[in-house]
Amino acid sequence: MTIGAPVRDATLPADQRGAGEAEVLAYVTHARSVSSRPREAFAVELAALGDGPGHVVVHTCHRVEVYVARRSFHGELPALPPGGVVLDDAAAVRHLISVGCGLDSAILGETQILHQLRQTIGERRAGRALDPVLDRLFQVALHAGRVAHGWFHGSPRSLADVALDRIEKTIGPLHGRRILVVGVGKMGRLAAFAAVRRGCSVVVTNRGPERAAQLAREVSGTTIPFGTDGAIGDLDGIVVAIGGEWPVGPRDTARLIELALPIVDLSSPPAVPGALWQGLGGCFTSVDDLADDGGGPGERIRRRLEDLITETGRDYCHWLRTRDAVPAIQAVVSTAEQRRRIEVDWLRRRLPGLSAEELGIVDQMSHRLVAAILHAPLAALNDDASGDVERAARRLFGI
Template identity: 35%
Template structure:
């Protein structure tokens, strides 16, 4: 069994495609069960955020696993595997572990060092546990990822990069209308992102109004930030008075239409409105961006600015002034020291090595157990045969013969079983367990399914593109 990570993220896919992957809890539950019911996936965890949809799975074959996961992702996006292939990333074993650890630490986020993804990973793991789609293989991987993410944020200064997309979006907002202190801000959505947005706005001195489909949730959040709640029915009137509209609901359709915003703008006498849409799929009708006096800040804009900064830095042979290369090659705010990022990477590398050793030791354990079980069966059979051939032996003699035979077998097996456990921790070490299985007839892995390999190739495409192949695998 091997760990596989397959998915799309802001690094490879445009926001328009990420919108197609938007998953609520029911969608995620359906995907989890589809995955573990497929031919090659035994355990699965789905991390779905506004920046990524990635599947971390325990699979029995690389190509078959990629094919199974890709089918589920394609179904969720309403696309074919071939259409999806240019945007998919595939990581395998150590690369998959290191990637998950980087995600948990905020090193792979649109805003390097953000902390929200750690909570999202925790929720994804809890859901997978509740649905019983994680087991002995993925439990330690997910738990280690959560510990690594927390440790990186605790032991380095990487948090200074910014708490989340909310901070970056509000910085962009202030560049449009100035300081938010004293400004009226309307937050639509009272979930985790809404709570983060509301608390961030309150810290910046804004007057916060919370609106949500659930009145009780809006009231609780409003009270916690010293704001007030409003019903969705009052949205047009509240919008007319607001300087900023920030939406982050979990709705699957549009929440704020162009007509609503146009009506709110009609009586503002030129006062601008900034619309911050951090939902995926988007909450606000794209047509709002064309209205006079309305400035839209959404995920597509933030992604475009990030890529623009990258291109500008590449043309100059350096990153924009005040920035340096981030974990994924993207710009990193100057407030994050290079040694903080280096320290984070060192932690991830060390933790990946530790987990590799643990997983490899666990991988050879069944071989060692099977070998000793086989030896015990042989000993028992031979002692039984001896008993029938020498019926005159008394109980003491039989016991002594049995102890002697078992000591001989234990001594013969001691060195190979100890060595195979030691060698499991070195690169390619599990090959020794395979040799042991072959030599003692304990079972040999089957060949790769050609059809699954062909489909996996359609996903991975050209070797080296968005792909970490297992050592020794063929394209």
Template identity: 30%
Template sequence: MTLLALGLNHTTAPVAVRERLAFPGDRATEVLRTLLRLPGVQEAALLSTCNRTEVYCRTEHPDPKLLVNWLAETQQIEPEDFEPYLYVHTDAATIRHLFRVACGLDSMVLGEPQILGQIKDAYQAARQAGALGKILSRLFQHTFSAAKKVRTDTAIGASPISVAFAAVRLAQQIFDGLGEQTALLIGAGETIELTARHLHQQGIGRIIVANRTFDKAHALAAQFGGYAIALRELPAHLHEGDIVVSSTASQLPILGKGAIERAVKKRRHKPIFMVDLAVPRDIEPEVETLDDVYLYTVDDLQDIVEENRQARREAALEAEEIIDMEVEHFLAWLRAQGAGDTIRALRRQAEDHKQAALERARRALQRGASPEEALELLAHTLTQKLLHTPSVQLKQAGSHERHDLIAAARELFKLT
């Protein structure tokens, strides 16, 4: 039985290929059941995100072509259109790959935590579809444990590596907590949306979104329980912002030194943390000379991001060592399962021999044999049954010079 992983990701395939192999979540049950109908497939799980599609299975026939053809048929795409982008892992390599994916070591953003949640969703979908057995269930549980250990024992996720996240982390350092603070966000593009999301996750007290197009500001603010203002209203609300983050496409500064001076006075010199993520800049550089204003530009944050990226790379090396250890632990468990199956088979065989010997002894009693004779027959029959096959196998091992098998038998039965 083989553990097999087959898939493609952002490093091996362009988005045009990845999107054709993506599986919507509502198809998981149906798709997994067709996968289980493939010859030899005993267990299966499917991980599908914007950056990867991967099939994990426990199979008697570790032929990747079966999965390739299944993918082609299921997604109605010719094999030659995606096969060159695929990677295949078996057994220990499959275990290591899943652990690395769960820890964010195989992600576009090193150490990102979202993939672990996506793997948990894939696990739940496979469970609900009845596609998991003992081995894959244990593999996924061990994966979650390994990912938690990496997160706990390394700094893989501690350092922000996006300017939006870096801005929020800086705000947390300046203020004791964000729950009582108001964030004024200027713009409504991707960077501002990401900043709003991070602030919301960190429990920001209030969010105001200012944008030239009010409808866009309103749509973004509504996602996070905030409220929107038009850009022309900014001077009247600037003093409300404890945290001001700006990222627009304006070619001229939106906030000048005078406007911010007036806002600081209205705040009675309560500090303002300002982050200008725009290029060209939205906030006049002279603002940094003002007391009670902490101004950072995108270049300031890029330095932080690069330092943090290096910290994550160093943490990734530690994570790889943890993964090596966890892979060995899981392989040891797998080997123990193989021994367990053998032990159970041996016990079943011994039980069959016992029942046959007992039946023979009972018949002897029914024919008038004494209890002592019946016991002698039982002991002789059981001994012969238990030793016959091993004796034959050892004789054949001797004739074929299988000294390793003979040595193993001596060790197994503790023969002197």
């Protein structure tokens, strides 16, 4: 897919809308509109692009997104799955900042997204230099995210907490219940510790039995063999968080369906076999089902977040529009300073009787004079979105 016409967000302030050809684009697939399997297929195709300087891929449970700097991206993007959207310039900038602030997450204020963004940009920097347009965009999004997360109080929640909320809605209070956690990765660990905090008895299973035993020890739980039919035993709910399919034998499948046991699958794509989740019906919850399950923020905190996102986006968009004028600004200042020094040296030679104090006054006056003369041109250059002022300055100042 070639980089084509973007979708513009007409609700943005006029000074933040893209003008002309977009500098930065975001190709966004989210669980709200694109299901897990096409998202993951899109991620696989994006991985084939390698680590060029002109793009960054963000891949989480609910989203697969690629941010592109038009000037430095020379590849061919895979086709965007149905339901995906393309955002340009200010809309793309606002989206990533919203992601960093947690406003686009299933859990408002969850800190995992900040870690994921930080890890993403860190890995990209370690591999190859990144286009400054993207590097700065991710840095401002991370900074805004750190500010925003400082406003949230109480124990941080994760998607694992939302998974347990779903189970609780089905079976009632979780205290004293027996919860199976399938997988010992980051999300599996979050689920195990979240279950313990709610007073659950935790059972762990994993492809690697050693890691399952380690997590079970940490949460004072037990383990069961992975993929052994008939080994599941008595349970009240299951949280699945593994890569690849979870092998469930026919006896356990039939039993879980008969009991209508609530299962929440946090894997993407789903790890629970089709026969099981189809048989469970409404007792099965996929990661996509949790995309908007965490509840929205209160009006006060939402206003603060929106203001932070708008201010951060405005500053970045101003930098994006005017960054090409920076060399011209530096050249104008350098040329003026060089000329000032020449004229002051000429005055010293013409008036050798001036005292050190008098020369200091002359030097100070010359600095103030140059600064006053350059104030308006430099201000115009700093606000030059079209490049016209920069071109005029280069002609007028001979730079």
